[in-house]
Amino acid sequence: MKEGTVLIIGRPNVGKSTFLNNLIGQKVAITSPKPQTTRFPIRAVYKDQRGNIIFVDTPGVFGKAEDLLSRQINKKTLESIQEDIDLVLYMVDHTRRRDFEEAKVLGIVRKIEKPKILVINKIDKTTPSYLAQYKFLEKEFDRVHMISALKGKHIKPLIDDIFKFLPEKKGESEVDFHEKPTPILNIDSKTYVAELIREKLFLLTRDEVPYTVNVEVEEITPRSENLTYVKAKIITTADRYKKMLIGKGGKMIKEIGRLARKELELMSNKKFYLDLEVITDPHWQERIE
Template identity: 40%
Template sequence: MTQAIHKSGFIALVGRPNVGKSTLLNQIVGQKVAIMSDRPQTTRNRIRGVYTTDEGQAIFLDTPGIHKPQHKLGDYMVRTAIATFGEVDLICMIVDASEKKGPGDEFVIEQLKKVNTPVFLLVNKIDSVSHDKLLEIIADYKDLYPFKEIVPISALTGDNVDRLRSLIFANLPEGPQYYPDDQVTDHPERFVVAELIREKVLHLTREEVPHSVAVEIEQMQYREDKDLLYISAVIYTERTSQKGILIGKSGGMLKEIGQRARTDIENLFGSRAFLELWVKVKEDWRNRETMLRNFGFTDTD
């Protein structure tokens, strides 16, 4: 009896900011491993999501959106995204069907031309456009690059995502299983918890505040005597005025951030959680190399 071939490989999800990369990763994996927001540049690190079936294992890298950097953190984010192109077995370039092709999309394609990795074009948010409009978008991109496959999807509703999974496995090489069956991300638990807290800041604040924050988990331990996961975290921001916004009137904003994050944390770990949040100011941290390293933003992976 012939043994079934086990396939495995690494897939990069790339595109300009806010096209739905994190939403797609969560949809494929089946639970939240990457934070989502309607703001660009939400993803800062390469988030690995793991999808395992009897057929094999696909490891997805949700890269930061490729954009013109405004500070050292932004520069790191763009380098991180482009560095993945030559390291993976397959690249999925995601574009937004509800928006016109722009310079950001063309810049991504120019970077793709520098590597020999096969590329899928994923036309996302098809639930927001007509069939005729979708055909126009596909025709517009077809002439720019020899995509291996063009797959219209809705990352939000899951429409056509099963077909995408099948096409991905059809294009992966034979390989080993890198992670256990039940593992959906290779990021440590502290990283995931910090990202969930940062997601709530992105949802609840406006203007310059969302992208001026970093979250550090100072303590995280399970207290068996109370059947409780205890977490102490610090939200760092760049200015005292931003700290005031994050705390809010009578601590209302910080309380809301904590309550929303705790709900997600309890769902993730299947345990009651106690979340203690603090806000501290680190001036101009996004341009300070030592602070970037402290928060895990390095070029080594």
């Protein structure tokens, strides 16, 4: 039996969370077409007869981290690098040019003294392609894999290779599969539901709006065997964003709620009542750790 920790790192939007979700077979980390969807490292365990891979999905490293939120997000990714890891998956998106942001992530990756696999994602898309700009990196990495995280293409050879780099399991497992269902996540159910709501908000709102928002779930209470009540606050930095989040006649907030509820119901086969409220607090970013 093997067991080890694998850090997934890359710039925003390359498909890190999509890869993890498809591998685990359920949504462990929210995803969206917008950069900086993941805001804190998510740990989830993949297991098969060969052993356990503890994946750490990190927030995409942002090139221009000028605002407080971006700085905090980048800090969290840098902190994950300090943890005890056995292997690094450096994920790139060949449909985007290698730019200063990529150079920044590459600089971080180069400093990690661990085995590294270059994962070139989105190969289901053929145009545009800047593959040559990434192929050039091959010699710096222990292995190179070309995958489609979204379509689940060429994932198996990557997992086979990951196991090759992991140590034999020593003593008791870091993760106890008898106690907890898989996938084992480092977040509680309130955070999980808040993340789902934030995902819908990322999908439905535009421009800078998603980056002004945080979601906090205050209460999850079973009302009956089949119905669960959830109370959540959508916190934004200014009243003009609050207006957009509520939408005309409450259209936007209703749609966010509807999509989040639908997904919770599909996952659990139970009914949910989502009580969503939008509030303004210009200082929420200062309070998150």
